[in-house]
Amino acid sequence: MGRKGDLRRWKSRRISSKRLRKSLKRLRAGRHTMKPVILSQFGESGLDTVYLPQVVSLADRNLHYQLTKTMQELRMAFVADNEEVRLDFSRTEILHAEGMLLFYAELTRLIDAFPTKKLSCKPSKKAKVEEVLQHLGVYRLLGHNSLVVPTSSDAVNWKVARAVIVDGEKAGKLIEETAQLSGTAHSKLYRSVSEAITNVSNHSHLAKREDGLDLEPTKEWWMFSREEKNSLYVAVCDLGIGIPRSLPRRHPTEVWLDAIYRMFGDRRTTDGRMIKAALRLRRTRTEEDYRGVGFSDITNVLHQVEGSLLTVYSNRGKLRYWNPTLIPAIRVRSFKNSILGTILVWSFPFRDDQNA
Amino acid sequence: MREIQVNVAKDFSRFPAGRYRNDGPYSGEAFRDLMVNHLKNEQETLTIELDGALGYGSSFLEEAFGGLVRLGYQTADLLRRITLRSADDLLIREIRSYIQRAAS
Numbered sequence: 001m002g003r004k005g006d007l008r009r010w011k012s013r014r015i016s017s018k019r020l021r022k023s024l025k026r027l028r029a030g031r032h033t034m035k036p037v038i039l040s041q042f043g044e045s046g047l048d049t050v051y052l053p054q055v056v057s058l059a060d061r062n063l064h065y066q067l068t069k070t071m072q073e074l075r076m077a078f079v080a081d082n083e084e085v086r087l088d089f090s091r092t093e094i095l096h097a098e099g100m101l102l103f104y105a106e107l108t109r110l111i112d113a114f115p116t117k118k119l120s121c122k123p124s125k126k127a128k129v130e131e132v133l134q135h136l137g138v139y140r141l142l143g144h145n146s147l148v149v150p151t152s153s154d155a156v157n158w159k160v161a162r163a164v165i166v167d168g169e170k171a172g173k174l175i176e177e178t179a180q181l182s183g184t185a186h187s188k189l190y191r192s193v194s195e196a197i198t199n200v201s202n203h204s205h206l207a208k209r210e211d212g213l214d215l216e217p218t219k220e221w222w223m224f225s226r227e228e229k230n231s232l233y234v235a236v237c238d239l240g241i242g243i244p245r246s247l248p249r250r251h252p253t254e255v256w257l258d259a260i261y262r263m264f265g266d267r268r269t270t271d272g273r274m275i276k277a278a279l280r281l282r283r284t285r286t287e288e289d290y291r292g293v294g295f296s297d298i299t300n301v302l303h304q305v306e307g308s309l310l311t312v313y314s315n316r317g318k319l320r321y322w323n324p325t326l327i328p329a330i331r332v333r334s335f336k337n338s339i340l341g342t343i344l345v346w347s348f349p350f351r352d353d354q355n356a
Numbered sequence: 357m358r359e360i361q362v363n364v365a366k367d368f369s370r371f372p373a374g375r376y377r378n379d380g381p382y383s384g385e386a387f388r389d390l391m392v393n394h395l396k397n398e399q400e401t402l403t404i405e406l407d408g409a410l411g412y413g414s415s416f417l418e419e420a421f422g423g424l425v426r427l428g429y430q431t432a433d434l435l436r437r438i439t440l441r442s443a444d445d446l447l448i449r450e451i452r453s454y455i456q457r458a459a460s
Binding site for chain 2: 165166167168169171172173175176186187188189190191194195197198201202296297
């Protein structure tokens with residue numbers, strides 16, 4: 001082949017490398033094809049198998065999609081005619097606090113709603129995942145008698161609380177067990193968490209959850225804390241209607257004002273923006289003028305530890321809020337699928353010399 | 357005037373939380389009703405020791421103290437008859453602001 005052939009080959013290579021660069025760019029931006037690797041299998045010999053993803057997390061677009069899709073499959077498996085649901089953890093290698101909390105909340109809610117469903121599981125191949133699932137009682141819930149004894153700090157540092165009322169004692173005792181926070185920071189964190197669960201009690205049950213299960217809305221909440229040498233994560237979750245649905249019901253005027261505020265910019269009302277609107281809301285102008293002061297409590301604890309961060313996931317939206325003392329930084333985004341609820345995660349980083 | 361002392365942590369809960377009674381047993385509304393029992397007697401004043409509880413959410417405080425105003429108590433009367441004690445001055449100021457805001 002002569003010079004023309006070489007040029008054609010070079011051009012095609014250039015195109016393919018261009019495509020490669022484009023694909024890499026999409027991958028880095030989290031816009032890669034959003035498909036879980038293994039789809040759950042339904043209807044085989046009286047058994048529905050739901051595969052948990054490799055990384056149980058809501059951290060980026062792909063992981064968010066995979067976990068919300070898996071939760072959808074889990075709900076479908078519980079309402080399907082087959083008598084047994086099997087959860088397959090064999091691929092699961094990493095558990096993030098917010099992802100694990102969503103899974104734990106969804107699973108316990110489904111078990112309560114469908115108590116006759118037979119459950120089983122295929123355990124994880126990763127020792128650390130095994131320990132966490134054993135420590136949190138997930139294996140016990142699924143009827144799996146594991147002999148694993150959780151000993152690693154990665155597992156035993158996870159703590160969980162769950163209640164259907166604003167049970168300050170349950171939340172407070174979990175907070176008091178965190179050694180890295182001072183009395184003042186304990187108090188501020190308790191204030192944040194108790195307001196979060198009060199919001200659950202007042203707002204989350206206003207309408208039915210849009211999960212197709214037709215269950216009565218509840219005021220139930222779940223809480224995780226995970227303390228490491230250099231970090232502390234505290235997360236609160238509810239499976240209610242979510243901030244984007246509750247805000248227009250509670251604060252219709254403010255939602256309209258927020259739309260006018262954005263009139264000259266991008267006017268789309270996404271779930272991420274609705275969470276941001278809730279954060280901005282300091283007081284309500286409805287007839288109950290004294291309500292709606294809670295969200296500032298939720299962010300106040302961030303002043304206690306330098307570099308701390310609040311992440312709010314609600315329905316399809318996500319908001320990250322940090323640096324409240326200097327110039328508050330807020331980032332919002334929206335995802336394809338809804339978590340059908342709200343998760344608040346407070347993250348506190350600690351240097352070796354820094355206790356709050 | 358007879359002084360009644362209420363220690364929130366000992367006489368109510370170390371973990372006060374929630375606004376209304378149906379939120380939970382140690383809500384702002386429940387604490388408001390505890391105060392009302394004492395305030396019914398015009399000859400009694402209340403000293404409330406706030407330290408010792410793990411913390412107070414704004415919903416709890418607003419309903420407990422702002423709720424007294426909504427029940428019909430006069431702001432000046434409440435500020436005269438209720439003495440708040442805490443090492444945290446900001447907490448005391450916050451409670452007073454809820455009483456004053458509820459009246460406005």
